Amino acid sequence: MNFGTPATHFASLPDQRAALDPHGYAVSDGRRSLTNDQLLHRVRAAARHLQDLGTGPGDVVALKLTNRVEFVLLLFAAWRLGATVTPVNPSMTDVEVARQLRDSGARLLVVEDGAAVEADDVAVLAVGALYEDAVGSDRAPLVDSSALALLIYTSGTTGVPKGVMLDHANIAAMADMGRRSLEVGPADRCLLILPLFHVNGIVVSVLMPLLVGASVVIADRFDPRTFFEVVERERPTFFSAVPTIYSMLAALPDEVRPDTSFLRFGVCGAAPASAELLTRFEARYGFPLVEGYGLSEGTCGSTINPVSGPRRAGTVGLPFPGQQLRIVDADGIEVAPGTDGEVVVRGPNVMRGYLGRPEETADVIIDGWLHTGDVGRLDAEGYLTLVGRSKDMIIRGGENIYPKEIEDVLAGDPSVLEAAVIGVPDERWGEVVVAYVQPRPGAAVDPAALKALCARSLTGYKRPTAFVVVEAIPKNAVGKIDKPSLRAAHAAHAALSAGPADPAGPAGPAHPADPADPADPADPADPAAGDVPSGATVTT
CATH class of the missing domain: 3.30.300.30 (ANL, C-terminal domain)
Known part of the structure; x- marks a missing residue:
């Protein structure tokens, strides 16, 4: 079976998986488990529901959902119709939600059952009402690499969240970079514990494993006291988390000694982690943490410590394959290894820009290079060490x-x-x-x-x-x-x-x-x- 070539378009990925391995395991969330054939069936049904509500190419669908299978179904359903998805943090206030809906131009908001929502001029769909069976003929997926796939909202120095525009070429490139760097294949099984309103949760924990024929388990809300029970039950080969989660797990009582023999690695990102934490965690639990670095504007990741090669604790690793990374001074001139400067990256993963903000886009993407605002240095072998972050994040x-x-x-x-x-x-x-x-x-x-x-x-x-x-x-x-x-x-x-x-x-x-x-x-x-x-x- 030939899963996940770089040319794969995510709008048609459910069709590809069902054709290659119809009875293979795809995704579960503790409430339901779907094979590849069942995944395609449910995606087609959801797409028909969105279409019946007037969703079409170029429209924006907002998902204000907790981590659940339906989030994944709606991602693929929206993309099947040529629509864009903007994830909404379920804990946002009404003011914050209204601002994102207005800025994104969303036409539909999908919410949890029973959620009280104020959404003027936006249709609202309770997730429990989502079609489970397609009615009528199914349309072929709209495949356009330049179409907008995700609008990820991230704050900026102005204090007003901005919509990061990621097209299908961006997410396909990032998922393929992750596949190559993390050496993920059909035998892998990813445990999703990060929220799906983040690009990390979507790309690293869902799209990348599904691209290569692997499977995904969506965990309930993280609890350090029960986390390893979930791990032993679901037997994932990898997962992605933030340093705070690893700190909590490292602080568990000494008598907690779970079976982790099936875990190949954990990805650590989103915030700096100490070398001491990484070393102590691996010594206790027997699997490595590979620390990486990235941002939403770069479709999640720009550097990662190798899974097989030398890992350097205290660094955030090497550039993902297909990306270039430089350290530049205040004038934009590249500096020598060992010298501190601003981290800039270039590659097919770099966002299209900020929605409706051409001036702010021009400030951060200069001659194709994304200026991250983070300060770091490269060693002689190309490993990146972050030494600070600009501004006041x-x-x-x-x-x-x-x-x-x-x-x-x-x-x-x-x-x-x-x-x-x-x-x-x-x-x-x-x-x-x-x-x-x-x-x-x-x-x-x-x-x-x-x-x-x-x-x-x-x-x-x-x-x-x-x-x-x-x-x-x-x-x-x-x-x-x-x-x-x-x-x-x-x-x-x-x-x-x-x-x-x-x-x-x-x-x-x-x-x-x-x-x-x-x-x-x-x-x-x-x-x-x-x-x-x-x-x-x-x-x-």
Whole structure:
């Protein structure tokens, strides 16, 4: 059987799998399991349902769903009709959902059964009502590599989420790059634990394995206490997760010794992982973690440590086959190995651009090179080490958070003159959000009001774990908020507060919620309490 050539178009992949191996296992989610033939049947039925609702080429279908088989069915069904899919984080507020629907121009929103949704001018379909049997003739899949496949929304420095346009050529190239680099084939079985509203979950954990004839198991919400029970039951050969998940698993009691003999590797990405964590995890559980790096604008991945070749802990590996990577200075000139600079990448995986934002697209794609804004260096063998990230992005449990979006929300409170949001280190999440606020003259900040405002306007993982009221927010010489000094002052006070007996601060218990699932609200415990400059008022 010849699965998954680079020329494969995902609109026709269910047809190809059914023709080559009709009774082979395709995908399951704990509620249902589909063979390749059953997958094609259900995709055809879903496509007919979308068509009956008026969906056609160029239309956008929004999926506000948890991880489930129907998400995969609707991906292929929409692509079969020439439509585009925009995944929507199920934990978003109504304000955030409305903004994405409006910006994407979505014509249809698919939601969980019983979900209360306000979607003006957008048809709404409850996922439980989705056709299971096709009625009438089936149309052949529309195959157009230049057609838009995914609109992935990611925040930017403006604080307003932007639609990353990925066409079918982008996702086909990325899936093939992953296949080649991770050496995945028909005998593999992927366990999906990351959310499907992320490009990582879609491309690495669904499209890539299905492309090569492998199978996919969609797990329930991640819980470190039961994760290895799922692994032993489903016997996957690989999975992809974020450092916070691996940290939780590494912190399990010593008596937890699962059978992992069938696991070939775990992919670690979305946020930096320490070399110590990677080494300790592999020593305990007996399978390697291959750390990689990428971003939505690059259709998920740009570098990865080899599965078979030398893995260098502390680096994020080598470029995926088919991609070029350079380190450049402020003038865009390539620098020598060992020199820090901005990471830029080029390849068929680079996005088409930001939807409706040609100027912002031109700012990040220059002469075909995607300027990531991340700072790194290459060693003599081409392994990339990330040394920082430009601007002020916060990464909490693998989720990217851009302070400007939160600052804009806080500035909407009439008592707030100015707000500055920073990320502070946290043992469980990597970083958590802390907001510094300066009151308007003569006004008093009401922390409860700020907390309620954030709850109405922001997804749980974006909400500050602490509000710090200060007389004045520090500025640099040109009058801009001086976040480096703010972070430094916060860290210095944290060190003093921790004391010599506990320099790292207390470690909390393992949290059963999914750190990669923003449906999990900000941790009710306050890891930032007391970690502020002297004289500030902390409220949570």
